[in-house]
Amino acid sequence: MVFIFLLSLKCKTFSAISHLNQQYQPGRMQDDKDIWDAFRSGDESSLQMIFDRYYTPLFNYGHKFSADDHLIEDALQDLFVKLWKNRKTIKDTESVRNYLYKSFRRVLLRMLEVQQRKYSFTVLDEWPGPGQELGYDQTLISRERLESIRGNLLAALEKMTPRQREIIHLRYYEEMEYEEIAALMQLSVSSTYKLVYKAIDTLRQYLSKTDLLILLAVTSLKKI
Amino acid sequence: MEHQHQDYTQYTTTTFFNDEQFIHHILKWDDAAIAYWEQLSGQYPDKRAAMEEARTWILLLNRQPAYHPGTDKSQLWKKIANHIAVDEHRQQHYYKPLKLVAKWTAAAAAVLLFMIAVREMATHGEKSFSTTFGKHEQVILPDESVVTLNGNSAIHYARSWKTDKPREIWLNGEAYFEVKHVAIKNRLQQSDSFQVHVSDLSLMVLGTKFNVRNRRSITEISLLEGSLRIEKNGAGAFVKILRPGDAFMYDSSKQLLTAMERKAPANKAWTANELDLDGYTLQEILDVLEDNYGYQITLATPALAQKRLTGTVPAANANDILFVIRKVFNLKISQQANHLTISQN
Known part of the structure; x- marks a missing residue:
C-alpha cells in the first residue's frame, strides 16, 4: 500500500516537471x-516565433553532436536563412518539429563534415546538479543507488x-516514434529497429557483468 | 491503453527499459497504465528492482536538462533577420528585375523561334521554277548545276539536297542541263548521281550537259557531254545508255524509244536563241511555236506540214521564226490574238 501511495506521489511530481523540460507539447501541434x-x-514574425520556440531544443540536439556552440549557431543561422529563402517551395509538413530537426541535422552534419x-x-553529459533531482521521492531510492544506476547506464x-x-x-x-526516428536519421524503419535492438543488447551484455551489483543494490533498497 | 499480458518472469532491466508500454507509463501520464504497472509490481516482487532501474534509466534520459549555450539567442535572431533583410533587398533590386528581364527575353526568343520555324516550315519542301511563253530562265541548283528553262516549262525539286541522296529534279517542258560533277574520281556512289524525272522516265546522269524536251507525250533527250542513262520503270521497262551526241525520242503513249534524226547540238540551239531547222518539218516548227510561245496554230494547207528546211534561224522571239517560215515557204499568216492561221500564199 505504501508503495502505491509513493507511486501516485511520483506521478504528481513528474507531471509538474514534464512541463518544464519539454519544449513542445502535443497541444502545440496545430498551433505549430x-x-x-x-x-x-x-x-x-512567424519565422521568428518558430525560432523562439525551437531555439533551445535544436541547440540542445546540436550540442549532442558537437560541443562547439559557435558551430551550432552557424548551423541554426544557416537553417533559418535557408528556411526563409525557400519559404515558397517548402511544403506543408506533418510535424514542424520533425521537419526542423531533420533539416537542422543535415545542415549541422554537413558543417561537421566540412x-x-x-x-x-x-548522451547524459548534462547531469542535474545537486539541487536538480530527477523529481521523485528520495525515500524510494537512495542517492547511492541512483548514482550507481546512472553509472551503469553511462558506461553502457x-x-x-x-x-x-x-x-x-x-x-x-x-x-519520438520509430518511424519519426527513421525519417529524421534517413534510415529505414527496420534498420532503426535493428539499431535499437543492438543498443539494448549492448546494455544487456554490459549489465550481465554487473548483475551481482544490482542484486546487492536491491537488498540495500530502503523500504518504508 | 490495452495491455498485452506478457510473461514478465523473464524480464530484466533492459527488457523493461525497451518495453513500449513500460516506457509509455513513465513518460505519458495515464492512470490506467500506472495502475497496471503498480499491480504488476505487486505481482512480481522480484522484478521491482529491475523495474526501478529501468524507470530510473528512462527518467535519467528523459529528464536531461536542456543544454543552455553560452551564446545569445536574441543576438542570433538579429543575425538571421539581418541576413533575411539583405536577401530580401537583393531579391527586390537584383533578382526580381533580372527575372523580369529573363522572362521577357525568353518570351521574345520564343516568338522569334516560332517565326523562324514558321518560315522554315513555309519554305520547306519543294522549290519550283516555271517560265511563261516565250521566256527563258536560268536556275542555279543547290549543287551549282545550271538549268536553263525554255518558255512554258517548269522544274521542281526538294529544297535541301542531302549529300547522301541522289539529286532529283522533276521537269515539265524543255530544259537544258549543265550538271556539276560531284563524284570523287573512280568512286561512284548512288548519291553522286543526278536524276531528272520527266514523263515516266528517269534520266540518270553524273556530270553532263544535256537537253530534255518534253512536249505532247514526246520526250526528246539529247546528250551533249558525259553519259546519261534513261530508265523506264513499270510496264515496258527499259534502260538505255546514251553517248555524247546521241538524241533519242520517247513516245510515252506507245512507250517507245527511238533514235532521232536530228542531232543533239541542234536540240540545244534554243539556249542560244536560235532554232536549228535541220530535220524539222514545218509541222514541228509550228509545234515549237505553240509549245514555247503559246500560239494556237491552224494549218489551212495540210500538204505543207511535211515540208522541210535546213539552216539556223534566230529565235529570240516568235516573230523571227514566223518571218523566216513565211519567206521560205511563201506562206500567208493571219493572226487573231494568239491564234494563227497559216495557208499557202
Whole structure:
C-alpha cells in the first residue's frame, strides 16, 4: 500500500516537471502548423516565433553532436536563412518539429563534415546538479543507488556507437516514434529497429557483468 | 491503453527499459497504465528492482536538462533577420528585375523561334521554277548545276539536297542541263548521281550537259557531254545508255524509244536563241511555236506540214521564226490574238 501511495506521489511530481523540460507539447501541434503556414506565406514574425520556440531544443540536439556552440549557431543561422529563402517551395509538413530537426541535422552534419570532424553523439553529459533531482521521492531510492544506476547506464552508453546513442536519445528524450526516428536519421524503419535492438543488447551484455551489483543494490533498497 | 499480458518472469532491466508500454507509463501520464504497472509490481516482487532501474534509466534520459549555450539567442535572431533583410533587398533590386528581364527575353526568343520555324516550315519542301511563253530562265541548283528553262516549262525539286541522296529534279517542258560533277574520281556512289524525272522516265546522269524536251507525250533527250542513262520503270521497262551526241525520242503513249534524226547540238540551239531547222518539218516548227510561245496554230494547207528546211534561224522571239517560215515557204499568216492561221500564199 505504501508503495502505491509513493507511486501516485511520483506521478504528481513528474507531471509538474514534464512541463518544464519539454519544449513542445502535443497541444502545440496545430498551433505549430498555423505558424508554419503563416511563415510559408511570407510572414517573417512567424519565422521568428518558430525560432523562439525551437531555439533551445535544436541547440540542445546540436550540442549532442558537437560541443562547439559557435558551430551550432552557424548551423541554426544557416537553417533559418535557408528556411526563409525557400519559404515558397517548402511544403506543408506533418510535424514542424520533425521537419526542423531533420533539416537542422543535415545542415549541422554537413558543417561537421566540412570541418572533417567525426560524427559523434553524446548522451547524459548534462547531469542535474545537486539541487536538480530527477523529481521523485528520495525515500524510494537512495542517492547511492541512483548514482550507481546512472553509472551503469553511462558506461553502457559508452559502449554504443554514436548512431545507437542518437537513437536512444531521440527515443527517450525527444520521445519520438520509430518511424519519426527513421525519417529524421534517413534510415529505414527496420534498420532503426535493428539499431535499437543492438543498443539494448549492448546494455544487456554490459549489465550481465554487473548483475551481482544490482542484486546487492536491491537488498540495500530502503523500504518504508 | 490495452495491455498485452506478457510473461514478465523473464524480464530484466533492459527488457523493461525497451518495453513500449513500460516506457509509455513513465513518460505519458495515464492512470490506467500506472495502475497496471503498480499491480504488476505487486505481482512480481522480484522484478521491482529491475523495474526501478529501468524507470530510473528512462527518467535519467528523459529528464536531461536542456543544454543552455553560452551564446545569445536574441543576438542570433538579429543575425538571421539581418541576413533575411539583405536577401530580401537583393531579391527586390537584383533578382526580381533580372527575372523580369529573363522572362521577357525568353518570351521574345520564343516568338522569334516560332517565326523562324514558321518560315522554315513555309519554305520547306519543294522549290519550283516555271517560265511563261516565250521566256527563258536560268536556275542555279543547290549543287551549282545550271538549268536553263525554255518558255512554258517548269522544274521542281526538294529544297535541301542531302549529300547522301541522289539529286532529283522533276521537269515539265524543255530544259537544258549543265550538271556539276560531284563524284570523287573512280568512286561512284548512288548519291553522286543526278536524276531528272520527266514523263515516266528517269534520266540518270553524273556530270553532263544535256537537253530534255518534253512536249505532247514526246520526250526528246539529247546528250551533249558525259553519259546519261534513261530508265523506264513499270510496264515496258527499259534502260538505255546514251553517248555524247546521241538524241533519242520517247513516245510515252506507245512507250517507245527511238533514235532521232536530228542531232543533239541542234536540240540545244534554243539556249542560244536560235532554232536549228535541220530535220524539222514545218509541222514541228509550228509545234515549237505553240509549245514555247503559246500560239494556237491552224494549218489551212495540210500538204505543207511535211515540208522541210535546213539552216539556223534566230529565235529570240516568235516573230523571227514566223518571218523566216513565211519567206521560205511563201506562206500567208493571219493572226487573231494568239491564234494563227497559216495557208499557202
